[in-house]
Amino acid sequence: MGLLSGFLGHGASVDPAELERRLDGVLIDGEEPRLAFKLIRDFFVFTQWRLILVNIQGMTGSRVDYDSIPYRSITRFSVETAGTFDLDSELKIWISGHMNPIEKTLNKGSDIRGIQRALASGILR
Numbered sequence: 001m002g003l004l005s006g007f008l009g010h011g012a013s014v015d016p017a018e019l020e021r022r023l024d025g026v027l028i029d030g031e032e033p034r035l036a037f038k039l040i041r042d043f044f045v046f047t048q049w050r051l052i053l054v055n056i057q058g059m060t061g062s063r064v065d066y067d068s069i070p071y072r073s074i075t076r077f078s079v080e081t082a083g084t085f086d087l088d089s090e091l092k093i094w095i096s097g098h099m100n101p102i103e104k105t106l107n108k109g110s111d112i113r114g115i116q117r118a119l120a121s122g123i124l125r
Contacts, residue, residue, distance in 0.1 A: 071122040082108045
């Protein structure tokens with residue numbers, strides 16, 4: 001799997017070996033992670049065709065939820081940056097056919113602009 005040499009993230013870069021292990025069996029032939037963001041334990045992975053939200057659950061992290069969203073299904077998204085007293089940012093992604101958005105809380109210091117650019121690149125191309 002051809003991983004990008006420079007991954008962006010919150011606090012630390014995404015460990016390519018961990019990302020490769022987590023995405024083993026998830027990616028299809030020819031699909032490559034183009035950009036990945038780590039938020040505490042979870043990942044946002046942008047490929048050329050979809051956004052994969054990897055939610056690591058439980059104390060051991062052995063339970064993992066993969067949310068796969070093709071870019072063509074995303075109708076809009078919203079990013080609310082952190083403020084002086086509100087330390088968290090909010091990301092909302094609306095999917096066609098669903099009334100309520102997928103909501104993610106991003107810690108202060110997360111690369112919100114990078115996530116926003118990656119979403120826009122996937123959706124608008």
